[in-house]
Amino acid sequence: xxxxxxxxxxxxxxxxxxxxxxxxxxxxxxxxxxxxxxxxxxxxxxxxxxxxxxxxxxxxxxxxxxxxxxxxxxxxxxxxxxxxxxxxxxxxxxxxxxxxxxxxxxxxxxxxxxxxxxxxxxxxxxxxxxxxxxxxxxxxxxxxxxxxxxxxxxxxxxxxxxxxxxxxxxxxxxxxxxxxxxxxxxxxxxxxxxxxxxxxxxxxxxxxxxxxxxxxxxxxxxxxxxxxxxxxxxxxxxxxxxxxxxxxxxxxxxxxxxxxxxxxxxxxxxxxxxxxxxxxxxxxxxxxxxxxxxxxxxxxxxxxxxxxxxxxxxxxxxxxxxxxxxxxxxxxxxxx
Numbered sequence: 001x002x003x004x005x006x007x008x009x010x011x012x013x014x015x016x017x018x019x020x021x022x023x024x025x026x027x028x029x030x031x032x033x034x035x036x037x038x039x040x041x042x043x044x045x046x047x048x049x050x051x052x053x054x055x056x057x058x059x060x061x062x063x064x065x066x067x068x069x070x071x072x073x074x075x076x077x078x079x080x081x082x083x084x085x086x087x088x089x090x091x092x093x094x095x096x097x098x099x100x101x102x103x104x105x106x107x108x109x110x111x112x113x114x115x116x117x118x119x120x121x122x123x124x125x126x127x128x129x130x131x132x133x134x135x136x137x138x139x140x141x142x143x144x145x146x147x148x149x150x151x152x153x154x155x156x157x158x159x160x161x162x163x164x165x166x167x168x169x170x171x172x173x174x175x176x177x178x179x180x181x182x183x184x185x186x187x188x189x190x191x192x193x194x195x196x197x198x199x200x201x202x203x204x205x206x207x208x209x210x211x212x213x214x215x216x217x218x219x220x221x222x223x224x225x226x227x228x229x230x231x232x233x234x235x236x237x238x239x240x241x242x243x244x245x246x247x248x249x250x251x252x253x254x255x256x257x258x259x260x261x262x263x264x265x266x267x268x269x270x271x272x273x274x275x276x277x278x279x280x281x282x283x284x285x286x287x288x289x290x291x292x293x294x295x296x297x298x299x300x301x302x303x304x305x306x307x308x309x310x311x312x313x314x315x316x317x318x319x320x321x322x323x324x325x326x327x328x329x330x331x332x333x334x335x336x
Contacts, residue, residue, distance in 0.1 A: 004028055004079070005026065005029075005123050007025050007026075007113060007123070009025070009113060011023055011083070014108040015104050017096050017101060019089075021088075021105065022088060023088045024051075024087035026054070026055060026079045027122060028078075029071060029123060029126050030074045030075055030076055031068075031072050031074075032072050032074045034073075034074035036324075038074065038131055039320070040076045040078065040133075041070055041075055041077045041319070042078050042110050042134065043077060043137045043139075044080050044137070044139070044142030044146050045079070045082070046141040046247075047141035047239050047243075048207050048208040049139070049235050050235050051079035051080055052235040053301075053303060054303070055067045056228075056231060056235070058227060058228050058231045063309070064228070064303065066303050070312065070316060075319070076117060076129065076131070078110075080142075081237075082106070082142075083101075083102055083106075084097050084241050085239070085240050090238075093200075094197055094203050095202070097240050098241070098243060099144060099145055099148045099243045099253075100152060101243075102148075103145050103149040103152055106145060107153040133323075133325055134156050135156060135157065136149060136156040136158075136159040136160065138159070138162065138164070139163050139164075139301075139303075141164075141240075144161075144247045144252065144253045146159050146161060147161060147164075147253045147256045147257050148253065151255075151257075156262060157322065158262050158264070159263075160265040161257075161265075161267070162302060162311075163268060163269060163300050164253075164274075165273045165280060166251065166257050166274075166280060167251075167254075188250075189249060190249055194246075197245075202239075202245070207239065208239065210233060210236060217271075217299070218273075218299060219304075220299045220300075221269070221271065221306070224304050224305065224306065257283040257284050258283060259286060259336050260284055261286045261288075261336055262287060262289075263289035263322060264284045266290065267293050267295065267311055268280065269295050269300055269305065270295065270297060280292060293311065293314050293315075296310070298311070
């Protein structure tokens with residue numbers, strides 16, 4: 001594997017919180033030439049993950065990088081560290097890093113990186129690109145944030161929420177609360193998380209405990225090798241304020257999902273964060289183009305599954321079949 005190039009965007013003044021802030025990304029330029037405009041994939045990791053979720057480097061193994069795989073399909077891939085996580089800037093008040101704030105930082109990041117790509121200043125050795133559809137690809141909490149971003153900012157021509165449920169409780173709540181330190185019993189609510197957060201409950205950066213038996217079962221199919229899981233554990237990072245705990249509140253993104261009119265690709269593992277896989281399409285009732293793909297023999301973390309390429313290739317074909325954008329100068333071609 002090659003080390004991805006890094007691109008950093010200063011989002012100071014473009015997010016409604018105090019202080020100087022930046023978002024750090026990895027960029028995977030297209031490695032395969034294809035006719036026509038280049039799709040841009042803006043990839044948002046889930047809670048406890050860095051941008052490395054999209055580029056898993058397992059010693060002695062190959063083929064675990066979503067970024068490299070999609071770049072091999074002729075796409076420009078940008079993987080994000082959400083504000084408050086990974087190599088992006090921290091913020092002292094967790095209660096202020098709500099999904100709309102994190103989504104605003106990501107929207108500003110995408111807008112600037114899109115402009116750089118079109119002008120040829122994104123990477124030193126990458127010239128100007130004619131961009132095709134811009135697709136928000138989010139996993140788990142990142143899918144929630146992609147939905148918020150599209151609803152509030154209209155950043156994308158299409159969205160691909162992966163491993164995210166919108167139609168009801170998604171996992172065993174008592175175990176999950178323990179892993180993220182909420183202390184909440186039963187199904188969590190918005191206020192059950194925000195009330196202690198306003199008192200500073202989550203201001204000390206914290207990461208989810210992925211080693212719990214329930215989390216292991218939820219994240220990985222039974223055939224995922226131990227060394228792959230161990231490597232995946234190394235990507236663990238702080239949650240982006242309250243956006244992490246809020247992502248497991250049932251229906252937290254349902255209103256926003258219902259506003260999306262762009263094409264939607266729902267990707268779920270056979271065992272994943274939804275009580276009913278085929279009900280998920282109902283949430284996107286304003287979209288006239290909704291696709292559901294269930295990845296066999298996969299838990300929640302699809303990129304670690306032995307069947308991962310089935311999802312990657314199916315998503316790539318779906319992206320290639322999207323209608324062209326209405327502009328060739330990098331502007332977006334659709335509304336939410």
